[in-house]
Amino acid sequence: MARERVLQPTESRIAIPSPSLAPTSAPAAVLALQRSAGNRAVCGLVGSIARYTQAEAHARGEEITAERGAGKKQTKLHDYLEGMSQVRATEAETDRRAAAKLKAKGVAKQDFLDDLIDRLMAGIEIAAEFTCDRLADWTKLLAHPTLWDPKGVDAKAVPKLKQVRAHLTKLTRLLTGHDLKAQRKTIEATETAIDGLLNPWETGLGDRVDQLILVKRYTLGHERRKLVIAERIADKYDIRLDSMELIKANKKTYGTKSLKKFVEMQEPEVFSLQELNAIETILQRYAPVLGKNRPKAHGAQPLKYFGRARYGVDHDDKGVAVRDPDTRGESFAQSKTVGMYDAGATASQFPTGMQQFRGTFAHELAHALIEDVKAKGGEKTIQKYAVATGVWTSRNVTPYQADTSKKTWDAMKAAGKEPPITPYGATNAGEDVADAIKYLFEDPAKLKTDCPIRYRWILQNLGPFFEQTWFAGLPAAPP
């Protein structure tokens, strides 16, 4: 069998971009148009598609530059060429999938709109198939039905294909820990392994050539974006993302079962990219009391790790640790760890899961960063807040105490007092202030309307805890 020319390492699968160069993936509709409308009109259309492809490659090149972060330095040209390679691989895979859809319909051709829809759907499928935001996505990728199948692969390429998969397996294991250098190194090793596989063995890999480039674009590109955020959080705030530390914190707090049992109960997870963006937003607001900014008077930073697991843990009636699917988030003071769980990313108090996530995270940080800080005179912030609300005598005492938090909240209201923003806040003043902060972050208008006393007190007293541009932009306190 005749082999295609082998590309040299310095070469790429891309063509030098030119507005006159039509991409290989010009839809069938363009060719039909060419027949009906003549070459001149079609050349214009093809030219604009080529320019679009070129612009997409530029955009992808910019993304790659941003994704590299503090990692291996490359030139902008390299990133552009890599971007072009990835965009073309995406187009080729899109073509194949769109053609398969057409074939499945049993028709030879279809109108432009249907073709466009098939291609859009194929693009969405590709991104979903190769982007790994959660551990389950990684498991699915590592069990990909065609990508890792050695059938039809040149014998010399098979070990290299296995090596790529081994790197990805290793990366998956690293993601629940906080060794960011190892994560970056493994991402780079995976990319190098893919590049090494593509060039000399290109013809022996079939469709996997494009699929492996899609791993670079979607899988590793996405992970690089997450890594850059994790590195920023470590650098700016001295906090590591480590889900296994969260499991250890749970074990330390809840009991004597083995770490393995806790892993089974809790199912350690990784933060999604959207969640990492939310975490960074919240941390920016708490920036004056974190990392190098933290005032000495606040003492050592009580936060070291953020972790993500699917479920929290609680004690059952006999004191045995069991899975608790209701826990949204948790602050572990002794382990200096804050954990977030699936329930905290599910819309319950706010319209969207992401608002709930941000609110819950802000709540947990309020426990860790605000409550026990001593104000001038040695009194804790929580004590000052408690007294200011008019319903608490101290953090854990209210004359309106009842059997449940809801009944306590009702009793506060019935007495004509301003109750906490949520019935859960009537558990103790710590939950009260943490829920008030949750609404300050996610729905300040509601906090201002429903709890003007609390809103005013927070604006007048908690300013030093928060980033000033954001804090000053909050709605003014009621008179």
Next chain:
Amino acid sequence: MSDAVRELAALRDVSLPDLRERLGGIEGQADARYGRMDGLEMLHAPGAHPAIFFFRDGRLAVAHLPDPDLAADDVEALLGADPPRLRSRAGKHAWALVRAEEGLAVTEEDGQIRYVEVFPPTTFEDYRDRIHTPPPHFVE
């Protein structure tokens, strides 16, 4: 026993008029609740004494001392080894360590002492059913 807890325990038999006078003649808040007790009179004068006092029928029902100057290591000296414990509404990780027969309970959370309660000696069951407040299902 720490000075603050000793001083508080010494007030266990104080009468309402006496305590009111010691606290500077303050008026109490009527119809207050603590645990599952209601109809209490609450006295709190932080300038005079850091504890919050609850009286029923002129006798001390419970005194609550928030943030006592007490290290976690002092608790064993105060309560002995392995005191009976109850989960607390002070937090998901908080436990009330109870020596009801000595009229003493200490609530700690993550190694931090949240409060001390002093009350007339009673049984563990009575403390649990009358003075203690059951915690909610903590979700955050």
